Amino acid sequence: MDVIDVFPRLQMFRFRIGQAYLWRDGPELTLIDAGTVGEGPAIAAAIRDLGHRPEDVRRVVLTHWHPDHAGSAAEVAAWAGAEVLAHRLDAPVVRGEVPGPPPVLLDWERPLWEHAMTVPPAPPTHVDRDLADGDVLDFGGGAHVVGAPGHTGGSIGIHLPEHGVLFTGDSVANVGQLMLGTFNVDRARALESYGRLAALGADTACFGHGDPLVGGAARALRESAEREAAEAARPTPSADRDSRLEVENRGPLTGA
Numbered sequence: 001m002d003v004i005d006v007f008p009r010l011q012m013f014r015f016r017i018g019q020a021y022l023w024r025d026g027p028e029l030t031l032i033d034a035g036t037v038g039e040g041p042a043i044a045a046a047i048r049d050l051g052h053r054p055e056d057v058r059r060v061v062l063t064h065w066h067p068d069h070a071g072s073a074a075e076v077a078a079w080a081g082a083e084v085l086a087h088r089l090d091a092p093v094v095r096g097e098v099p100g101p102p103p104v105l106l107d108w109e110r111p112l113w114e115h116a117m118t119v120p121p122a123p124p125t126h127v128d129r130d131l132a133d134g135d136v137l138d139f140g141g142g143a144h145v146v147g148a149p150g151h152t153g154g155s156i157g158i159h160l161p162e163h164g165v166l167f168t169g170d171s172v173a174n175v176g177q178l179m180l181g182t183f184n185v186d187r188a189r190a191l192e193s194y195g196r197l198a199a200l201g202a203d204t205a206c207f208g209h210g211d212p213l214v215g216g217a218a219r220a221l222r223e224s225a226e227r228e229a230a231e232a233a234r235p236t237p238s239a240d241r242d243s244r245l246e247v248e249n250r251g252p253l254t255g256a
């Protein structure tokens with residue numbers, strides 16, 4: 001696992017597939033997503049390296065149920081009872097009460113999906129609090145839950161207006177290019193959600209996959225969302241897209 005500073009109080013934890021974020025309010029820690037199963041010890045070591053105790057994690061906010069995001073939530077919660085939060089439509093999947101609905105794959109997504117399936121399943125994980133659009137959580141000066149259905153039914157963005165920071169989960173990705181996230185259960189709704197997240201005007205955007213955009217994110221997101229919507233309206237989507245995508249994380253961050 002790599003640890004990348006986004007801001008002094010915001011770190012990105014980068015796993016083989018997928019990413020999680022640590023937000024620090026003084027001594028109080030919040031994780032946005034928790035990586036694949038088995039990453040608990042690596043996350044704990046990173047938290048210690050930053051001068052905190054793993055027990056200082058108060059909450060784990062899951063952007064959606066996928067195993068590259070929810071996999072280690074139970075491990076983190078076991079340290080000292082951190083609260084686990086997920087949208088009410090994804091929480092039953094996180095708890096293992098119902099199977100996760102598979103995505104409706106586009107042709108160019110199929111080979112990428114084969115690779116994504118190498119992520120081990122997440123163990124059933126308790127969720128302490130079911131979230132809904134509009135909820136405001138007690139970290140980051142007030143963290144707004146933004147309903148963003150489409151990637152999964154209960155996908156959410158987390159918006160910190162006081163800091164101009166947006167966590168998009170997999171509703172948006174920055175893998176070789178800024179784009180709508182892949183593997184959606186409902187692509188049309190995901191496109192609507194992309195527009196909604198872009199309209200928040202966040203200066204910094206942190207994605208489930210790919211490098212964060214630090215500064216100037218609002219304009220980049222808006223232009224990308226408009227481009228995606230226009231492309232979706234065309235009869236034949238572009239065929240060369242898969243050659244530009246990166247699913248797996250490699251090497252250190254360059255630039256931004």
Ligand SMILES: [Zn+2]
Binds near residue numbers: 068209
């Ligand atoms: Zn993901």
Ligand SMILES: [Zn+2]
Binds near residue numbers: 064066151170
């Ligand atoms: Zn996902």
